[in-house]
Amino acid sequence: MSVQSLFTSAMYKFGQSPDNQRFSDDFLSAINDAQNEIANRRRWGFLKTSSTVTATISTRTVSLPAAFGKPYDHRGALRITSPAANLGDTIELIPMDSWYNDNYEDGSTTGTPSMAYIMGDLLYLSPIPDAAYVIAMIYYKRPTAIADTSTAITIPAAYELLLKKCVYRSLQDNGYSSITELQVSDNDIEKIINSCARDDIAKYGGATFNLNSSTYVSRTI
Numbered sequence: 600m601s602v603q604s605l606f607t608s609a610m611y612k613f614g615q616s617p618d619n620q621r622f623s624d625d626f627l628s629a630i631n632d633a634q635n636e637i638a639n640r641r642r643w644g645f646l647k648t649s650s651t652v653t654a655t656i657s658t659r660t661v662s663l664p665a666a667f668g669k670p671y672d673h674r675g676a677l678r679i680t681s682p683a684a685n686l687g688d689t690i691e692l693i694p695m696d697s698w699y700n701d702n703y704e705d706g707s708t709t710g711t712p713s714m715a716y717i718m719g720d721l722l723y724l725s726p727i728p729d730a731a732y733v734i735a736m737i738y739y740k741r742p743t744a745i746a747d748t749s750t751a752i753t754i755p756a757a758y759e760l761l762l763k764k765c766v767y768r769s770l771q772d773n774g775y776s777s778i779t780e781l782q783v784s785d786n787d788i789e790k791i792i793n794s795c796a797r798d799d800i801a802k803y804g805g806a807t808f809n810l811n812s813s814t815y816v817s818r819t820i
Contacts (some may be wrong), residue, residue, distance in 0.1 A: 602758040603748040605630060605817040609766060609812045613775045625640040625773050626766070627745055634742035634754055635767030640792055642669060644803025645755050646739040651680065654712065668741040670717055673717070675717060681733035690715050690724070690734065698723075757798065 606626055615622040638646060650664045669691055670676065677690035697715040710726035712734075717723070720754070721735075742753035754762045768783040773810060799805040 600753055600754075600759045600762075601748070602630065602745055602750055602752060604755030605752075605759075605766060606748060608701070608763065611769060611772060611785075612767060612777050614777075615775075625770060625775070627747075629766045629769035629773070630648050630745050630762070631742075631753075632769045633762055634745070636765055637754060637758075637761060637792070638668060638739075638742050639787065641796060642671075642739055642806040643796075644799045646742075646753070647671065647737065647805075648736045648740045649735060651704065651733050651735050652722065654724060654730075655730040656728055656731055656732060659710065659727045660723055663717070663722055664736065664738070664740075665718050666740040666743075667720070667738055669739040671737040671739060673737075676681050676737045679711070680733045680735050680742070682730060683758070685711050685732065692716065695723075698725075757802075758795045764788055764791060772795070 606623070609626055609629075609712075610617065610622070613622070637643075640807050646668065648666070654661045654666065654715065674691070675689050677692055678683045679688040679690065689713050693714060693716055695718055698714075698716045707761045708726040709729040710730055711730075712724035713724060713730060714725045715722050727819065740753075743751060745752070752762070764783050764787060765779070771777070771783060798803065
């Protein structure tokens, strides 16, 4: 699956020509919107990744990885890998509201970080780091922004139908009419997402949900 193949498919579906620059621009917006919509529907296993960040001594915050999308909410998702004395120590990630409501923040204590919360593009650590800790993070990444037809698509090829449907619906919303009277509804998208989610759980170890045609309920363990 490539951007060019999806673009060609969309041109045929909506009766457009390759030299229609407006359609080309709208298509790029549509495929980016489609990837982001799919990514935001659930915690997909295919988006799970890892990298490291390095805390600065006496500084509470550290920038999240550039492609950070959602936290991986499991024990061990944040783990110290350096210095050697703290190798393997875990950092508990808690909601920002809980942090303040439960008075975790005292504003001055320094030491080895043991708790953290996320706000915006920053990871807030407590205690304030007393050394340059290297922290390994597991998280869900954001899809790569599509800039042109040579850009790689983040959504796996196995879910091409889902991506196509989301692109077509976005183009419909922008006022394009299909020459084959194509209509893509939210219900159509939901059904395909349910099927892809089950496959994602089996293939990539995605988050387990009780799936039905319209809702997702997280299973508590």
